[in-house]
Amino acid sequence: MKKLVIISLLLVLGYSLMNTFSDIEFGKKREGISSYFLEHSPDDLQVANTVTAIVVSFRGFDTLGEVTVLFLAATAMGTILFRRRSKHTGLNPQRKSPQASRIVQAAGKLLFPAIMILGAYVFIHGHLTPGGGFQGGAIIATGFLLLLISYRQFKVEHKYVTWIESLAGLSFVTIGLLGMILGPHNSFLENFLNVGSLNDLLSGGVIALVYIAVGFKVGAELTGILDTLINIRETGDID
Amino acid sequence: MNQILTYSVYGSAILVMLIGIYAVLTKKNLIKIVIGLSIMDSGFNLLLVALGYIKGGTAPIFSPAVAGKDVLMVDPVPQALVLTAIVIGFGVTAVALSLVIRLYRKHNTIKIDEIKTLKW
Amino acid sequence: MVANPILYIALPLFTAFLVPLLAKLWKPLVRIVPGLVLAYLAIMSVVLMQQVSPEKPIIAMIAGWKAPWGINLVFTSFSGFIASLISILAFFIWLYSFGFKKVEFDDAQKYFILFMLLTAGSIGVVLTGDIFNMFVFIEITSLSAYALTAFYKGRDGAEAAFKFLLIGSFSSIMLLLGIAILYTYTGTLNMAHLALLMPQVPMHAKITSFLLFFVALGIEAEMFPLNGWAPDAYSQAPGPIAASFAGILAKAGIYALIRVSYTIFDLGDHGGFELLLVMGLITMVVSELVAMRQENLRRMLAYSSMGQMGLIMIAFGLGTKEGIYAGLFIMFNHAVIKSLLFLASAYLVYYTSRKKISDLDGFGKLLPLTSLLFGLGAFAIVGLPPFSGFWSKLSLLIATANSHMEFVLATVLAVSVIEIIYYFRVLGRLYFRKAHKEIKVRKPTWNSVVTMIVLALVIIAVGVHPDFITGLLHNAATDLADKADYIQKIIPDLFSQTLN
Numbered sequence: 001m002k003k004l005v006i007i008s009l010l011l012v013l014g015y016s017l018m019n020t021f022s023d024i025e026f027g028k029k030r031e032g033i034s035s036y037f038l039e040h041s042p043d044d045l046q047v048a049n050t051v052t053a054i055v056v057s058f059r060g061f062d063t064l065g066e067v068t069v070l071f072l073a074a075t076a077m078g079t080i081l082f083r084r085r086s087k088h089t090g091l092n093p094q095r096k097s098p099q100a101s102r103i104v105q106a107a108g109k110l111l112f113p114a115i116m117i118l119g120a121y122v123f124i125h126g127h128l129t130p131g132g133g134f135q136g137g138a139i140i141a142t143g144f145l146l147l148l149i150s151y152r153q154f155k156v157e158h159k160y161v162t163w164i165e166s167l168a169g170l171s172f173v174t175i176g177l178l179g180m181i182l183g184p185h186n187s188f189l190e191n192f193l194n195v196g197s198l199n200d201l202l203s204g205g206v207i208a209l210v211y212i213a214v215g216f217k218v219g220a221e222l223t224g225i226l227d228t229l230i231n232i233r234e235t236g237d238i239d
Numbered sequence: 240m241n242q243i244l245t246y247s248v249y250g251s252a253i254l255v256m257l258i259g260i261y262a263v264l265t266k267k268n269l270i271k272i273v274i275g276l277s278i279m280d281s282g283f284n285l286l287l288v289a290l291g292y293i294k295g296g297t298a299p300i301f302s303p304a305v306a307g308k309d310v311l312m313v314d315p316v317p318q319a320l321v322l323t324a325i326v327i328g329f330g331v332t333a334v335a336l337s338l339v340i341r342l343y344r345k346h347n348t349i350k351i352d353e354i355k356t357l358k359w
Numbered sequence: 360m361v362a363n364p365i366l367y368i369a370l371p372l373f374t375a376f377l378v379p380l381l382a383k384l385w386k387p388l389v390r391i392v393p394g395l396v397l398a399y400l401a402i403m404s405v406v407l408m409q410q411v412s413p414e415k416p417i418i419a420m421i422a423g424w425k426a427p428w429g430i431n432l433v434f435t436s437f438s439g440f441i442a443s444l445i446s447i448l449a450f451f452i453w454l455y456s457f458g459f460k461k462v463e464f465d466d467a468q469k470y471f472i473l474f475m476l477l478t479a480g481s482i483g484v485v486l487t488g489d490i491f492n493m494f495v496f497i498e499i500t501s502l503s504a505y506a507l508t509a510f511y512k513g514r515d516g517a518e519a520a521f522k523f524l525l526i527g528s529f530s531s532i533m534l535l536l537g538i539a540i541l542y543t544y545t546g547t548l549n550m551a552h553l554a555l556l557m558p559q560v561p562m563h564a565k566i567t568s569f570l571l572f573f574v575a576l577g578i579e580a581e582m583f584p585l586n587g588w589a590p591d592a593y594s595q596a597p598g599p600i601a602a603s604f605a606g607i608l609a610k611a612g613i614y615a616l617i618r619v620s621y622t623i624f625d626l627g628d629h630g631g632f633e634l635l636l637v638m639g640l641i642t643m644v645v646s647e648l649v650a651m652r653q654e655n656l657r658r659m660l661a662y663s664s665m666g667q668m669g670l671i672m673i674a675f676g677l678g679t680k681e682g683i684y685a686g687l688f689i690m691f692n693h694a695v696i697k698s699l700l701f702l703a704s705a706y707l708v709y710y711t712s713r714k715k716i717s718d719l720d721g722f723g724k725l726l727p728l729t730s731l732l733f734g735l736g737a738f739a740i741v742g743l744p745p746f747s748g749f750w751s752k753l754s755l756l757i758a759t760a761n762s763h764m765e766f767v768l769a770t771v772l773a774v775s776v777i778e779i780i781y782y783f784r785v786l787g788r789l790y791f792r793k794a795h796k797e798i799k800v801r802k803p804t805w806n807s808v809v810t811m812i813v814l815a816l817v818i819i820a821v822g823v824h825p826d827f828i829t830g831l832l833h834n835a836a837t838d839l840a841d842k843a844d845y846i847q848k849i850i851p852d853l854f855s856q857t858l859n
Contacts, residue, residue, distance in 0.1 A: 006264045010257045017253050017536065018246075020567045021286070024543045026245040027294030032546015034314045036428050042301045050299035050312070054319040057422045061368070061430040062319075065483070065495035066326040068372055069502060072476055073330035076506030077337040079469045080517065130298065134326055162379050169376030173369055180365065185423035188365040199303055225333050229340075256532070263525065276528050283535050290543050316542070320491060324535060327498045331531075334505055335524050341509070341517045354518065 046195040047127045047204040055132065056207045056214075060176070060189040066134070067172060067214060070221045071165065077228050100150040108150035115143035123215030127204040133211040137218025144223040148230050156227040161220045168217035175206050175213070248289045256282030269339045269349040273332060280328035284321045291317030362406045364419045364432040364486055367442065370396055371479035375472050382468055389468040393475045394453045400482075401450040404443035408831070411439050413838045416848050418488075426488060426849050427549030433488040433849060436834040440687065441614050442485045444694055448606045449478040455702055455810040456599040470510065470597075477503040477603060481611035488849060490541065490623070491548045493615060494534050497579065501527045504608055507600045508592045519591035526588045530578040537571035540564055541623075551849035553623050554842060555857060569626055572619045573634065579612025581668045583642035593661035598705025601657065605664045605697040610690060613668060617675050617686075622842055632678035639672025640770060647774045651781045656704050656716050659781060660697070663740070666774065667693045673767060674755050681758035683836040688751035691828065692821075696740045696748060699814040702807065703733040707789075709801035716785055721794025729803055730789045732811045737782040739818045742775060747821035 041053035055063050100108075122129075123136025147154045176189040183190030189206070196203035259282055262275030291314035297305065299315035339349060346354050374396045381388040411417055416435035423429070434442065453474065476499060483496030505527070509520035542548060544564055545556040557565070578585040593601045620631050643666050650662030667689065674686030706729045707722055708715075723730040739746035742753075752775070759768040803811070821828055838845070847854045 003265055006261065010261055013260075014253055014257050016567055018250060020540055020564045021249040021253070021290075021543075022245055023561065023564065024245070024249075024290065025241060026248050026289065027241070027292050029293045029296075029311075030314070030543065030546055032314070032316070032542075033428055033548070033552075034316045034546065037315055038299060038312055040428075042306070048301040048306070050301070050315040051318045051322070054315055055322060058424055058429050059319060059323075059489075059492070061421045061487075061489075062323050062492055062495050064368070064372065065492070065499055066323050068375070068476065068499055069327050069330040069495070071375065072473070072499060072502045072506070073333045075469055075472055076334045076502060079466070079473065079506045080334070080337045080341050080509050080520075128300075128302075130300065134322060166376050166380045170373065170380075173373040173376065176369060177373070179422070180363070183423055185420060187420040187423045188369060189421055190423040198301060198306060229333075229336060260529075260532075263528075269521075272525070276525075279528070279532055283532055283539075287535075287539050290539060316548075317539075320538075320542075323491070323495060327495070327531070330502060331498070331524065331528060334502060335521070335528075338505075338509060338517050338521045338524065342521065345517065 042198055044195075045191065045204055045207065046198045046200075047207055048199050049127055049129065049132075051130075052127045052132050052207060052211065053204075056127075056210050057189070057191070060210070063210075063214065064172065064176070064189075067169060067217055070218060071169060074165070074221050074224050074228075077225060081228065099152055104150045108146045112143050112147060115146070116140060119143065119215070119219065123211055124208075125201070126211040126215070127208050128199060128201070133214025134218050136215040137220075137222060140215075140219035141222030141226060145226050148226060155231060156223055158224065158227070161224040161227075164216055164220040165224070168213045168220065171213045172210060172217070175210055179206065249286060252282055252286035252289055254282070255285060258282070267351050269342060269351060270336075272351070273335045273339060276335060277328065277332055280324065284324055284328075287317045287321050287324070291315075360403070360406060362403045362410070364407070364417060364434045364442075365421070366403060367400055367446070367482045367486060368432075368479055370399065371475045375476055375479075378468060378472055389471055390457060393471040394450070394457065396475065397446065397450040397453050397478065400446040400478075401443075404439075404446045407434055408439055408443050411436055413834050413841075413844075416838075418849060427547050427552035427853070430487065430489040430492050431549075431849070432486045434486060435845070435848075436831070436838040437687075437836075438485050438614070438618075440831055440835040441610060441690070442482045444691060445478065445481050445485065445607050445610060448694055448698060449474075449603065451810045451813060452599050452603050452606070452698065452702075455602075455807045456597075457806050466510075470507075473503045473507050473510075474600070474603065477507065478607060481607045484611040485614050488550050489548050490538055490550055490553065494531065494538060497534065497611075497615070498531060500608060500611060501531075501579075504592070504604065508596045510597055510600070511595070514595045515591075516595040519588070519595040523588040523592050526578055526585070530575045533571045533575035537568045537575065540568040540571070549850070550618065550623055551846045552853065554625075555846050555850065555853060557623065557625050565624065565626065569620075569624050569631065572624075573616070576612060576616040576619060577638065579608070580616045580672070581609055581612070581642070581665045582616075582638050582672065583645050583665070583669070586642070586646075586665050589665055590658045590661040593664070593701075594655060594657035598701060601661075601705075602698040602701035605701060606694040609664065609668055610694055613671055613690065616672075617839070621675075621839055622845060627678055632676050634676075635672050636676025636764075636767070639669045639674075639676050640767065641669070642666070642672060643669030643774055644770065647777045651777055653781075654715055654717070656708055656719065656785070657701075659716065659785070660700055660704060663778065663781075664693070664697050666778070667697065667740070670755065670771070673771070674758065677758055677762050677764070679758060679762055680836050680840045681754070681761055683839050684832055685751065685755040685758045687832050687835050688754055688828075691832070692739070692747050692751045692818075695814055695817055696736050699732060699811060699818070700736040700740065702811055702814070703729050703736060706801055706803050706807070707733065716788060718795070719785065719788045720792035721789075722800075723790040725794060725800045726803070728808065729811070732815050734786050734789065735815050735818065737786055739822070741778045741782055745819070745822045747818050747825070749822060750825045 041050040047053040119136045119139035122131035123133045126132030179190035182192035191205035193205035195205045259275045259279030293313045296311045296313035299312040419432040421430045480496045480499035505520045509516040544560045581589050646662045646665035653659035674682050739748040742748045
């Protein structure tokens with residue numbers, strides 16, 4: 001009975017959404033602010049990847065918010081899952097996950113440096129090719145995830161994670177505040193460096209720097225979150 | 240032809256979203272509810288990316304191959320928005336999972352109907 | 360003194376990233392530094408409020424891009440008033456909680472970071488001029504609110520937080536759908552630009568999108584029946600956090616709802632305001648009736664808080680300038696008075712885990728000052744003179760009478776009687792019952808006493824001399840009512856293009 005009500009509610013929602021969206025023709029070009037971005041991103045900012053230009057410059061405040069959301073998620077998890085050191089209640093006997101096979105371990109060791117380099121490449125070239133700080137950071141975190149699942153004793157040092165996270169976040173906001181002092185319009189996150197020329201590695205001014213900071217921050221944060229979620233069972237000592 | 244495409248592309252994205260909402264509303268398992276939230280977000284992301292597509296457009300990147308030429312590019316704004324939405328969805332999922340872990344530690348179950356204080 | 364709206368967001372974020380490092384130097388810094396930041400923001404609000412006028416809003420660009428291409432922060436008389444209210448209140452709540460929670464260092468660090476980000480996110484919702492950016496700030500606010508709800512391990516915080524998170528996720532998906540519809544039809548995300556292009560959106564898309572926004576923001580603004588999260592979250596969160604939910608989170612939610620229905624959509628005359636009015640009425644009546652039946656003090660205050668939110672929605676739903684004025688006045692009073700009530704109640708029910716009203720017998724003698732302040736808050740919130748609540752309720756009644764809504768007026772009066780009944784029931788227990796034996800009492804710390812007294816003084820000062828605030832309120836109401844002016848101030852070029 002409850003399911004029927006829910007299904008009919010969903011049908012109403014689906015119908016009204018479909019009714020609205022079906023008027024929007026798929027694949028049709030529409031007027032809007034995006035043409036301004038496509039024009040000014042290569043000209044004013046010398047950034048080849050327009051999405052990066054939007055994410056870091058035009059809508060840079062959103063990105064600051066996103067980085068904060070990740071930071072908040074990590075902090076919130078720490079608050080929700082506080083750990084007390086070595087207090088076994090006996091309710092949940094420590095379940096030991098089986099050690100991964102030797103093939104996985106060897107392959108993990110081999111792949112890890114390659115994944116790190118790929119991640120770094122993706123966020124350093126965020127203004128030139130598809131990708132950027134978030135994507136690169138996620139790739140780096142997968143490298144650590146590989147180690148976490150193949151070596152049971154592997155643990156991420158939260159001390160280093162905190163340092164990288166904080167320093168990367170601070171450099172993002174500092175670059176933004178420097179823009180308020182040095183930028184031509186004195187506005188937050190404004191570019192104050194030489195923008196270089198299109199499709200050079202050293203182009204885009206602060207955009208590249210911001211995305212590198214974001215890459216470090218996202219990498220560190222996702223790794224920290226994964227480690228919290230995986231090792232919480234191993235330590236098994238929250239009540 | 241285009242009409243069919245419009246209906247099928249948006250329709251499938253909306254369907255994914257509705258499946259997610261259905262899971263959140265009916266499933267009893269907390270983990271499944273969190274998965275439902277994730278599916279809901281994915282459905283929306285698909286919809287938004289589809290809205291930004293322009294027929295015959297390329298990726299909005301001025302690589303050396305297209306620089307200086309007059310090429311049609313897809314709308315970059317929805318892509319930037321989706322990036323934000325994905326990251327935020329990730330943050331919410333992480334917090335939701337940690338809440339599930341804590342609920343499990345406290346009640347020793349992840350069945351929603353066995354946790355009385357969760358009813359309303 | 361550098362005063363720029365950007366600092367409302369940038370400074371708390373900077374500090375949030377810095378605090379984990381500062382903690383390695385000297386541990387008390389994790390408590391002090393967030394307070395210094397909030398104090399700076401509070402002082403900056405005062406400075407900015409003196410500079411701003413309805414004719415001259417302060418607009419801050421980001422990354423040097425003009426609206427509608429870049430995101431901008433708009434500090435007008437209206438948004439600035441709410442932002443100042445939030446920032447000043449946040450400072451006092453910090454002061455209250457400074458020594459309140461003698462917890463482990465690690466928890467204290469997280470508590471203050473989360474509280475600071477809750478404040479920054481709420482101010483961001485209020486100041487931003489971009490609809491998608493508003494979504495991002497709403498998410499920042501909600502995530503910190505989830506974590507703070509689950510802060511205490513001993514209570515049912517995780518359950519309340521999970522409920523809150525589920526409803527919050529629905530809210531965000533609705534909001535995103537609404538934004539997606541608007542973006543595809545207008546091709547822009549800036550609020551002023553959206554308002555300018557709104558006439559070209561077909562009616563059915565406009566209505567769908569408006570309803571999506573309405574539901575999504577109604578969740579944040581504690582509108583019935585979407586407020587299922589609120590009583591649990593209010594009763595499980597730490598005391599100061601419950602105060603900041605009422606004073607900060609709900610204020611940001613209602614601001615967003617009003618900005619969307621007044622500025623972005625032009626549906627006010629097509630039922631948009633009536634919808635707000637009707638939902639406000641339902642929210643008020645239902646919440647106050649439920650509040651009367653509550654046994655738990657915190658839950659009672661939570662339902663009363665929702666009732667007040669309903670009152671605010673009614674005021675804004677009138678759609679007249681008088682209504683806006685009354686709504687803003689109630690918002691101000693609700694923020695100050697409800698915070699005082701929550702802060703005082705935290706000490707009244709400090710040692711009782713059930714937080715029952717019946718456990719409050721005789722506290723008037725045991726905790727004279729706290730009980731007195733609670734009583735003062737109760738008198739003010741039901742709208743008795745000479746407290747500030749009286750003036751706000753009076754202005755609402757006048758506004759409804761002038762809009763010829765006799766039914767609404769009668770309902771508001773009737774509900775006030777219910778409010779009086781359940782608040783006085785608590786006061787009766789505090790003062791006219793004998794205390795239970797062997798009751799443990801927690802004496803308030805000096806900083807919480809200072810905070811509560813300052814809030815009480817504000818209530819009395821505004822009650823005796825409402826002119827302290829009426830000027831600001833009039834400016835804010837003028838500012839919100841004039842939509843064309845808002846558009847013109849933010850995107851002057853595009854506005855004049857459309858006129859020609």
